[in-house]
Amino acid sequence: MPDARTTRLVDAYERLTPERLPELLALYDDTAAFKDPFNDVRGRAAIGRIFRQMFEELREPRFAVQVAASEGEHAFLTWELHFKRQGSGQAMAIRGASHIHYSPAGLVRMHRDYWDAAEELYAKLPLLGLLMRALKRRLATPQPR
Known part of the structure; x- marks a missing residue:
């Protein structure tokens, strides 16, 4: 069950727009760390740059949190980031999870996102996706028939 800090954080992510970015960032400590498959930054300003x-770069990005749980100073979220591909407008989604660590003041001290860039992003690109799928088939353990 999520606590009040986590409920506020989930609400901020699910309502996130460029105009509401300051509301989200206010939930982060000035020196918070953020890490995902492409970024490893420290500080509220640097985290803001990632979201800007x-x-x-994405059309109509929107977070949908599926599960939120808190225990002590930690929270865990599973989520989907829905967006439309630039150019084609094709709807896409990235599925991932986040580990949140709160400061004693109740602000996010550390935010670590876990998602598989190969499966969730690269495999969905036309040429790179073809190569990724071929590599996956080659490396997969054969299944009994």
């Missing part, structure tokens, strides 16, 4: 770039 997301809004510049």
Whole structure:
């Protein structure tokens, strides 16, 4: 069951727009660390730059949190990031999970996102996806018939 801090954080992510980014960032400590498959930054300003770039590069990005749980100073979320591909407008989704560690003041001290860039992103790109699927088939353990 999520606590009040985590409920506020989930709400901020699910309502996130460029205009509401300051509301989300207010839930992070000034020196918070954020890490995902492409970024490893420290500080509220650097975290803000990541989200501003997301809004510049993705069409209509929207987070949907499936599960939120808290225990002590930690929270765990599973989520989907829905967006439309630039150019084609094709709907896409990235599925992932986050580990959150709160400061004694109740602000996010550390945010670590876990998601498989190969499966969730690269495999969905036309040429790279073809190569990724071929590699996956080659490396997969044969299944009994």
